Amino acid sequence: MRDEETCLEEPREREDPSAREFGSRVELALSATNHLFNARNSPRYVAQVLQGVSAVATKLDRTTRPFTGVGPAELKARVGAIDLDQPLPDTASALEELESVYLRDAVYFHDTKYAAHLNCPVVIPALVGESILSALNSSMDTWDQSAGATMIERRLIDWAADRLELGGAADGVFTSGGSQSNLQALLVARNHAVAGLRQQPSNAGLRLPALLEKLRIFTSADSHFSIQKSASILGMGFDAVISVPCTGDHRMNPAVLAQAMAEARGAGLLPMAVVATAGTTDFGAVDPLTELAALARAYGAWFHIDAAYGGGLMVSGRYRHLLDGTALADSVTVDFHKTFFQPVSSSALLVRDRSMLRHVTYYADYLNPESAALAEIPNQVDKSIQTTRRFDALKLWLTLRIMGADAIGALLDEAIDLAARVGSLVGADDDFELAAEPQLSTLVFRYRPRTDGGGRLSEDAADALNPAIRAAVFASGEAVVAGTTVAGRHYLKFTLLNAEATLEDIGAILGLLRRTGADLLQDGLLQSDVAA
Numbered sequence: 001m002r003d004e005e006t007c008l009e010e011p012r013e014r015e016d017p018s019a020r021e022f023g024s025r026v027e028l029a030l031s032a033t034n035h036l037f038n039a040r041n042s043p044r045y046v047a048q049v050l051q052g053v054s055a056v057a058t059k060l061d062r063t064t065r066p067f068t069g070v071g072p073a074e075l076k077a078r079v080g081a082i083d084l085d086q087p088l089p090d091t092a093s094a095l096e097e098l099e100s101v102y103l104r105d106a107v108y109f110h111d112t113k114y115a116a117h118l119n120c121p122v123v124i125p126a127l128v129g130e131s132i133l134s135a136l137n138s139s140m141d142t143w144d145q146s147a148g149a150t151m152i153e154r155r156l157i158d159w160a161a162d163r164l165e166l167g168g169a170a171d172g173v174f175t176s177g178g179s180q181s182n183l184q185a186l187l188v189a190r191n192h193a194v195a196g197l198r199q200q201p202s203n204a205g206l207r208l209p210a211l212l213e214k215l216r217i218f219t220s221a222d223s224h225f226s227i228q229k230s231a232s233i234l235g236m237g238f239d240a241v242i243s244v245p246c247t248g249d250h251r252m253n254p255a256v257l258a259q260a261m262a263e264a265r266g267a268g269l270l271p272m273a274v275v276a277t278a279g280t281t282d283f284g285a286v287d288p289l290t291e292l293a294a295l296a297r298a299y300g301a302w303f304h305i306d307a308a309y310g311g312g313l314m315v316s317g318r319y320r321h322l323l324d325g326t327a328l329a330d331s332v333t334v335d336f337h338k339t340f341f342q343p344v345s346s347s348a349l350l351v352r353d354r355s356m357l358r359h360v361t362y363y364a365d366y367l368n369p370e371s372a373a374l375a376e377i378p379n380q381v382d383k384s385i386q387t388t389r390r391f392d393a394l395k396l397w398l399t400l401r402i403m404g405a406d407a408i409g410a411l412l413d414e415a416i417d418l419a420a421r422v423g424s425l426v427g428a429d430d431d432f433e434l435a436a437e438p439q440l441s442t443l444v445f446r447y448r449p450r451t452d453g454g455g456r457l458s459e460d461a462a463d464a465l466n467p468a469i470r471a472a473v474f475a476s477g478e479a480v481v482a483g484t485t486v487a488g489r490h491y492l493k494f495t496l497l498n499a500e501a502t503l504e505d506i507g508a509i510l511g512l513l514r515r516t517g518a519d520l521l522q523d524g525l526l527q528s529d530v531a532a
Contacts, residue, residue: 037135048091049131055095059103066111068104069477075105107480112501113509116482118281118309120497123341123411125402129395130343140174140389141381142368150378153393159400160334161350163314165327171354173384174347174393178308179226181333181349182275184360184385186230188331188351189273189302190215191359197270209235216264217241219275220252220287224306227275250285250436252276254292261299273302278323279310279339282484282493284419284440286310289325297328305329308347310440312339315409319416319440330356336396339412339497346392357383414499415441422494422506431514435486443494444484447517463490469517476516479509 037045079101088094108114110121138149153174161170175181190212197203197211212235219227221243231240242264244257261271274296276287289305296303305326307313311334313323326332329352336346351357361382363370368379381387399408419438426432426445433456435444447469448462457465467490470483482493492513494506 045135051091051095055099055103059099060108060110063108063111065477066108066114066480067474067477069475070105071475075101110498112498112505113479114498115494115496115501115506115509116480118335118338118495118497120338120341121500122343123399123403123408125398126342126395128402129398133391133394136391138391140391141384141387142379143372143377146380146391149391149394150380152397153380153391154378156393156396156400157348157350160314160348163405164323164329164332164334164350166329166332166350166352167327169353169355170350171357171383172348172350173357173380174389175349175384176345176386176389177337177347178224178306178333178335179229180385181308181335181347182224182226182304182306183230183233184349185302185304185331185333185351186217186227186273186275187234187385188356188359189304190234190236192302192356193270193272195359212236212240214268214270215240215272216269217273217275218244218257218260218264218271218301220244220246220277220280222246222250222252222280222282222285223275223277224281224308227306246285248436249439250280250283252287252292254288254295257292258295261295261301265299271296271299271301273304275304275306276329277310278305278307278313278326279440281309282442282444282486283436284309284438284442286322286439289323290328293325293328302330303328305332308333308335309338311335312408312412315340315405316413316416317406317409318413320409322440340396340399340408341411341497342392342395342399345390346395360385411499412441412497415496415501418501418503418506419443419494419496421503422496425503425507426510429510431517432510435491441496443496444486444491445493446489446491447513449514449517449521459489465517465520466490466492468520469513472516472520473512476512479512481509481513 034041034044082097082101088097107119109119133149139145140149140153143150157172157174158170161167161172173184175184193215194208194211203211215236217227217231217236217240219241223243228238228241232238242260244252244260247253257274261274264271274292276289276292278286278289293303295301307323307326310323311332313319314326314334316322331349331351334348334350336342336348337344340346361373363373363382367387368381372379373382380389419441422443423434423438426443427434427437431447431449432445433448435446446462446466448457450456456462467483470481470492473479473481482495484491484493494509496506
C-alpha cells in the first residue's frame with residue numbers, strides 16, 4: 001500500500017475568471033494595435049490599401065453598365081444578413097464580402113450611360129489626394145491640427161476668389177457641399193442684416209426671433225431647394241423666401257424681382273438677400289447676374305450667387321463669360337465635386353469682404369480662444385460653421401498641380417458641347433419634346449410620340465409614361481437618367497458631365513428610352529394615349 005501522503009495531489013490554484021477576461025481584453029487590444037496607422041504598421045497599410053484599390057480596379061474592368069438594377073428589398077436583406085459583431089479573418093475576406101453588398105451594385109458615375117444627376121466622373125489626381133488626406137486625417141478646425149493643410153486651403157480660396165474677380169479683400173472656407181455653403185452664406189447675410197436692425201432705436205431690446213420676422217430672401221422659382229431649407233434652419237421659415245418667376249429661358253426675371261422687392265418694402269418688410277443661380281439644377285440656367293446685383297444693391301440686400309453647378313465655368317476655355325458679374329457678389333457658392341471632377345465632398349463659400357465672416361465666429365477657450373485670433377494664429381474654425389472638417393482642399397490642390405486649371409475647364413467644355421449636340425438630336429426627333437434648349441450640360445425632355453391620328457400622346461398619358469420609362473430603365477441597369485417636373489408635368493433629364501461620353505453613347509440611351517416607352521404603351525400599361 002502506498003503511503004497516504006504519496007496519494008494526495010498537490011492542491012491546484014483555482015483560476016480567476018476576471019483575470020482570464022482581463023487577459024483576453026489585453027490580448028485583443030494588443031492585436032488591435034496592428035491595425036493602427038503608424039510607422040510600425042506601414043507595410044500592412046500599403047498592402048491592405050493596395051488590396052482595396054485592386055478590388056475597385058478589377059470591378060471597374062468588369063463593369064459594363066452603370067447599375068445592376070438591384071431593388072431595395074434584395075439589397076437590404078443582403079446587408080441585413082451580415083453579423084457586424086463577428087469580424088472576418090482578413091482584409092481579403094472583407095473585400096470579397098464588400099463586393100456582394102456594395103461594389104457589385106454601386107452606381108458607377110464614370111460609365112458613359114450614366115446621365116442622371118450632378119455626379120461627375122472623378123479625376124485620378126484627386127483620388128491620390130483622397131488617399132493622402134484620409135490617412136493623415138488632418139482636422140481643419142485649428143492650426144495646431146492642420147498646419148500646412150491650413151495654408152493650402154487658404155491659398156486655394158484666394159485662387160478661386162481671384163478667378164471669380166471678388167477682389168483683394170475676399171476670403172472663404174471649404175464646406176461639405178452646396179447646401180452647406182448656401183446655408184453659411186445666408187447665415188452671414190442674416191446676421192449682417194440683424195446687426196443693422198439692432199442699430200435702430202425702435203428695435204432696442206428685441207431678441208433675434210422678433211428681428212427675423214420682417215426679413216425676406218428673393219430667389220428664382222428654379223433655384224435650389226437649399227435656399228428654402230436654409231431659411232427654415234435659420235429660424236425665418238420657408239415663407240421668408242419669395243420665389244421670383246423666370247423668363248422663358250429659365251433665368252430670374254429682373255423686372256419681376258424689382259416689383260417683388262418694391263412690394264416687400266412697401267409692406268414694411270426688409271429685403272435681406274437676393275440669391276442668384278449660376279447653373280440651375282434642371283436647366284443649367286445662369287441668372288442675369290449684373291442686373292440682379294444692381295437691384296440687390298439698390299435695396300441694401302446681400303447678393304449671393306449659388307454657383308454650385310456653374311462654378312466650374314471659372315476655368316472654362318469657351319464659356320467663362322457666362323459667369324460675368326461674380327465680381328459684384330457679396331458671396332459665392334462653388335461645388336468642386338460637380339464641375340471640377342472632384343470626389344465628394346469638396347465645396348467652398350467665398351465672400352467679397354473677409355470681415356463678414358465674423359458673423360459665424362465663436363471663440364472657445366479649449367479650441368480657438370480669442371487670444372489666438374489676436375495673435376493672428378490661423379484657426380479655420382473661426383470662419384466655418386463646421387468644427388471638425390476634412391482636408392478636402394488637397395484633392396483640388398493636387399488636381400491643379402498635376403492637370404492644371406485649363407485641363408479641368410476642357411473637360412467641362414466637352415460636356416457642355418455634348419449637351420448642345422444632344423439637344424439638336426432630341427429637337428429633331430419626333431418622338432421626343434425638349435422643355436428648353438440646353439444652357440450648360442443638362443437637357444430636360446420627354447418621350448411623347450405621335451399617335452395614329454397624327455397628334456401627340458396626351459399630356460396626362462405622357463405624365464404617367466415618362467416616370468415609368470425612367471423606373472424601367474433604371475431597373476434594367478443599362479442606363480441611369482433623371483426625372484423632374486416642368487409646370488407640373490413630368491419630364492426626363494440628362495445631366496452630362498462625362499467628357500468621354502459621345503453623341504453615339506447618348507443616342508443609345510435615347511434609343512433605350514424610346515423602346516422602353518413603346519413597350520410600355522404596347523403592353524397596355526397606359527390607356528390614355530389619346531392625341532392632345
